Amino acid sequence: MPKIDTSATPAWRWLACCGVKLLKEKDYLLLGARVWESGNDSLSPLSSPLRVREDRIVAVGPAALEGASEAHRLELPGRVIVPGLIDAHVHLELDPVLRTPAEQLAVPEPDRIAAMEARGRAMLFAGITTARDCGGGRHREHALRARIDAGLVRGPRLLCCGQPLTSPAGHCSFWGAEVSTPDEIARAVARQIEAGSDWIKLMATGGIFTPGSRARDTQFEQTAMQSVVAAAARAGRSVAAHCHGTRGIAAAVRAGARTIEHASFAGEKGFATELDESLMREMAQTGVWVSPTVNAGWGRRIVDEQGEPTDFFLRMSRCLRSQRAQGVRFIASTDAGIPGVAHPDLLDGLVAFAHFAALRPVDALRAATSEAATALGIADRTGSIEAGLSADLLVVESDPLVDLEALRDPEVVVFRGEWLDRSVRGGGPILADAAR
Ligand SMILES: [Zn+2]
Known part of the structure; x- marks a missing residue:
């Protein structure tokens, strides 16, 4: 050429x-x-x-x-x-090489700031011009956003969530926003808004990354989730709800979250072992967006050493295809920063996403551009x-x-x-x- x-x-x-x-x-x-x-x-x-x-x-x-x-x-x-491209779920402050929260927290501050800048630059250079940061501990990503917007460093347009609201000792509680009462919820939301957050992140269920947390467990009653959505709405913000377990997905959808992160339909036997098609239909009807964080790591788990489809692929593929069949809307996201998922690798995630969810390239590209912009409320930009x-x-x-x-x-x-x-x-x- x-x-x-x-x-x-x-x-x-x-x-x-x-x-x-x-x-x-x-x-x-x-x-x-x-x-x-x-x-x-x-x-x-x-x-x-x-x-x-x-x-x-x-x-x-x-x-x-x-x-x-x-x-x-x-x-x-x-x-x-x-x-x-738009990646609707990243964590700029997380180093994908480190395996545990303790290791993440031990990174010296100057190194972390420099690494966050390098990650932002690498994302932009790989074609990611917008990303939503779905959580960190000290609003460092907000400071990075300011430096990018001022033209001091190169990086994508950032939408920031700040500290994810979680239950006491719950998923990512090490980031400092443990809440249980309505007052605590209101104060934690206010703190994120004051720091300049564009979104509010709620850990509706447990997660994998946090010792002692179980992904399928629901962390809040639906009424508490409604308090989070209401407090966010008063400040003109929407809620991104981290949800693995099926019960947590249902509660977050009914509480009014705008995006459901992961949507793993996890049950007792693991991810995608509690598919609920009537809930999926409800999700399609309410118009909530699913941000399934299909990433490069998923791409490495499609086939086993014998070239046979893995159990993980078969389960997650069925989960995503069922949601599609019921009319659920998807946006592209990677959870970049978690172990093994590097920040610029949205394309590997998109290729895997197309594979798992049986998407045409055009559907995957829309999920990473126009659909993501609509879901994130920035289609006018x-x-x-x-x-x-x-x-x-x-x-x-x-x-x-x-x-x-x-x-x-x-x-x-x-x-x-x-x-x-x-x-x-x-x-x-x-x-x-x-x-x-
Ligand atoms: Zn995440």
């Missing part, structure tokens, strides 16, 4: 390198590429011009050519442009390629609706109008190192 010709625009490289400072002077017209509109199941055979000015998409299609004589022109023959939205784009060399692998190491990542090609981003090994 020919390289992108920037020779006609001598100011281009300089503008790109200076990035944020010269944001106001950015005005460019992308020509010759096919643009994926998220409502369509396939790419149109025709290329479509796309104009970006400052940090916005100005126009797509013939309208992009109107009054564009001043814009820098970039020829992108044979390329495909898709929206930047990002998630699709429309005039007026943030210029969060990936330029790739083949059609990801045919093969999601086209999204790997995108030729160019555009974030808020800033053009990050491979020469700016560096090569693969840097991504791998930064993932740690």
Whole structure:
């Protein structure tokens, strides 16, 4: 594939390198590429011009050519442009190499801050232009968000949950937001809002990562979950509910959580051993979103050493397919930061997600773009390629609706109008190192 010709625009490289400072002077017209509109199941055979000015998409299609004589022109023959990706569940402060909460908490603070910056940069460079951070202990991800938004460091747009509300000694209680009474709930929610949280995270059930916690156990009565949702709603926030056990899923859905994280339908015998199709139908009817955190780790568990499907694959696949069959809406998420799940590896998660849930590439891509943006309440900012939205784009060399692998190491990542090609981003090994 020919390289992108920037020779006609001598100011281009300089503008790109200076990035944020010269944001106001950015005005460019992308020509010759096919643009994926998220409502369509396939790419149109025709290329479509796309104009970006400052940090916005100005126009797509013939309208992009109107009054564009001043814009820098970039020829992108044979390329495909898709929206930047969204990972709806990450933990920037967690190091995926460490196995236990005790090890995580022991990381020296300067190292942790540097690692969080490196993770954010690696995510952006891998094409993740937005991520929701689903919990940490000291609102460090909020501080990182501020540095990213100020242009001091590179990283995706972040939506932050802050400290997850949990029961005393419950899942992730080491992050400091144990609650049981309505007063404690109100205070803990207020603390997250004051710290600048965009979402409230509730640990509706136990989890795997916390010693002494059992994933299938419900941590709160439905009335307590309703208190969390109400306190969040008073501040204009929605609730992301971590739910493994089937009872906890039901309570969180009925309490009004907006996204159900994991939705493992766990019972006595483990994950996906208590599927409840009537609950799935109810979930579809209420319009709650499921963020199943299918990640690179799942991708490594599809077949065993003999090449046979694993029990895990068969169970989780059935769980996801049943939800789909009942009309449950999915968004893409990875739980990046948990052991073995590196922050930039959303694409591996998407490929696994398509496999487990029997999704077409276009469905997986929607779950990581337009659907995720809608679920997260940011569809007026990002998630699709429309005039007026943030210029969060990936330029790739083949059609990801045919093969999601086209999204790997995108030729160019555009974030808020800033053009990050491979020469700016560096090569693969840097991504791998930064993932740690
Ligand atoms: Zn998580």
